[in-house]
Amino acid sequence: MFKKLPGDETRSLVSTTPDTAVVFRPAVVHTPAIISLVLWLCRLVPRLVRLVWRHPLAVTVPVLVGVVWVRYGYGLALVVFGLVLTVGLSWFSLDRASFLRWVGWRLLAFARWFWIYRRHWQPVLTVAGLARHLRGRDYLPRLVRVECNEWADRVTVRMLGGQAVKDWADRTDNLAHGFGAPSCRVAVERAGRLVLTFPRRDPLANPLPAVPVPDAASVGPVEIGQQEDGRPLRLKVHGTHVLVAGATGTGKGSFLWGTIRGLLPAMRAGLVQVWALDPKRMELSFGRPLFGDRYAADPKQCADLLDEVVCVMQERADRFAGLQRNHTPTIQDPFVLVIVDEVAFLTAYQSDRQLKQQISAALATLTTQGRAVGVGVLAALQDPRKEVMNIRNLFPDKIALRLDESEQVDMVLGDGARDRGALADHISPIPQLGAGVGYVRLETSPDPVRVRAAYVSDHDIRAMVADFEGVSR
CATH class of the missing domain: 3.40.50.300 (P-loop containing nucleotide triphosphate hydrolases)
Structure with missing residues (x-):
């Protein structure tokens, strides 16, 4: 089922000379630099497009300030940055809910994706036993996206082929401690995709006063x-x-x-x-x-x-x-x-x-x-x-x-x-x-x-x- 890799055939070699080790040097294939460059670009371009699509604000603002700095100097770049900051603060003070929905939570999602999840994704999943190493190749579940709201991070994951929801549900403690969250919850988004919820704070920490008696007669909910x-x-x-x-x-x-x-x-x-x-x-x-x-x-x-x-x-x-x-x-x-x-x-x-x-x-x-x-x-x-x-x-x-x-x-x-x-x-x-x-x-x-x-x-x-x-x- 798996392709035999160079070096696997050494298992079947037997030395006829006592105390003589079998030395096997696999053939080295030199790949032209142009092919390596094309393959690297084929991987880089989709990732950049996906990054801009999912985090447009976090990418556009730094790029805009950088372009202005290169072409017109740091003075105008500081003016542009100050203008963007002023608009953001004004928006936040006038309509906090819409600012958080369109800007705040998206910037936080980008920061936590870059600094928390993307940075620790491979070591945490490897130690938790959710990644696989087969025949010299690493298989790692894909981090699809990170979304933030007022109290938690929602991390969408594409499972490896053959994995089950129970494989992840049994390792919620590993994932929570690995990413610095108090707990982790697993929900199925669709076939092959999970949503991991990592709370950042507890919105139910304080008692709630009694709900007012409704005005209209209803049997519920x-x-x-x-x-x-x-x-x-x-x-x-x-x-x-x-x-x-x-x-x-x-x-x-x-x-x-x-x-x-x-x-x-x-x-x-x-x-x-x-x-x-x-x-x-x-x-x-x-x-x-x-x-x-x-x-x-x-x-x-x-x-x-x-x-x-x-x-x-x-x-x-x-x-x-x-x-x-x-x-x-x-x-x-x-x-x-x-x-x-x-x-x-x-x-x-x-x-x-x-x-x-x-x-x-x-x-x-x-x-x-x-x-x-x-x-x-x-x-x-x-x-x-x-x-x-x-x-x-x-x-x-x-x-x-x-x-x-x-x-x-x-x-x-x-x-x-x-x-x-x-x-x-x-x-x-x-x-x-x-x-x-x-x-x-x-x-x-x-x-x-x-x-x-x-x-x-x-x-x-x-x-x-x-x-x-x-x-x-």
């Missing part, structure tokens, strides 16, 4: 926080089921209350009903007046409430059969959201076996049949092991907050999620830094997204109760 790239975090609850997993004190309540806060106008309009199961009696009890009779804390009451929801779901299924396949919230048939705080207490730690089976069967029925008729489940738990939550795969959308073990990340988000950069076990245990921070993996996308839910304080909850008490009745 509801805004509950912020994504790492600065876009709002909107959680879809209608037409899906959501599982939130995280150790104690990680901010699961922020996701629960943030969702309720976003649905309050729809609850007032009669388009949404929230059924709350609060076996700990600590989290959802703050807003108990919002739920009316649809609140349960005792395990027996929780089981009865779940059976009532199942009856509602089955009655709708009988009416919708043959007429419609998707649910549209109305006052007659509102969207029903079942919120279960610490679901493991009901499904795994419940001492009454019959009650535990009843609750598990009801949850399994809701998560397998409820989406089409407008019944959704939002559940939170601490321990994601299968023996604790054996129906976790029935939740299409999953959120992993801080977890105790690296293996638990894949338990929650699916196989390979941690290799793709979902380092939920590395989230800070300090509440100021890590509460509400997690990774979201949606049914429609295999790539986890780092997010932070806004903190809904006790004062915010009391204000919600005062303004919307009884709207769910």
Whole structure:
């Protein structure tokens, strides 16, 4: 398969004289200088064109100043440079966002491409085991381009033929340390191309205030926080089921209350009903007046409430059969959201076996049949092991907050999620830094997204109760 290189045939030579080494001198072919020059130019010209195309500002300005210096002297060159600098500063002061989009981030991308990635590309990939040396020839993945935004570098890479995404996902720690970044995440752009994300800073380091209650009634997606790239975090609850997993004190309540806060106008309009199961009696009890009779804390009451929801779901299924396949919230048939705080207490730690089976069967029925008729489940738990939550795969959308073990990340988000950069076990245990921070993996996308839910304080909850008490009745 590989062409034999000069020197390979020495392996088959055997000396008949003892203590005599076999010396082999391969034939030397002298290439004419003109051919070497043409080959060198054929490689240089495309690279220059590609450099100008991808970094026009970083190339044009120095070249322009250099040409003016050579033809008219350094005085005029300094004037041109000062004019360009003045225009840039004026643009920056008048419209910072557009300046950064068209100039700032592109100059930063060129600087980091030249000084960080291009400079260390070969040694880092060689040590990480992503480059190959076969039969005297080096094979190196190609650095396609570098893009920068406010918080991270996005490096597009063309993989070697025969490499898999897992080869890169298994070496994210090597890549992060090699290029001086706190972490690295791998995403597939298209066949044969990857996008490596190297954060430069953490935009989710500070807690977020509660998102204002929406003015319009809607069943979602509801805004509950912020994504790492600065876009709002909107959680879809209608037409899906959501599982939130995280150790104690990680901010699961922020996701629960943030969702309720976003649905309050729809609850007032009669388009949404929230059924709350609060076996700990600590989290959802703050807003108990919002739920009316649809609140349960005792395990027996929780089981009865779940059976009532199942009856509602089955009655709708009988009416919708043959007429419609998707649910549209109305006052007659509102969207029903079942919120279960610490679901493991009901499904795994419940001492009454019959009650535990009843609750598990009801949850399994809701998560397998409820989406089409407008019944959704939002559940939170601490321990994601299968023996604790054996129906976790029935939740299409999953959120992993801080977890105790690296293996638990894949338990929650699916196989390979941690290799793709979902380092939920590395989230800070300090509440100021890590509460509400997690990774979201949606049914429609295999790539986890780092997010932070806004903190809904006790004062915010009391204000919600005062303004919307009884709207769910």
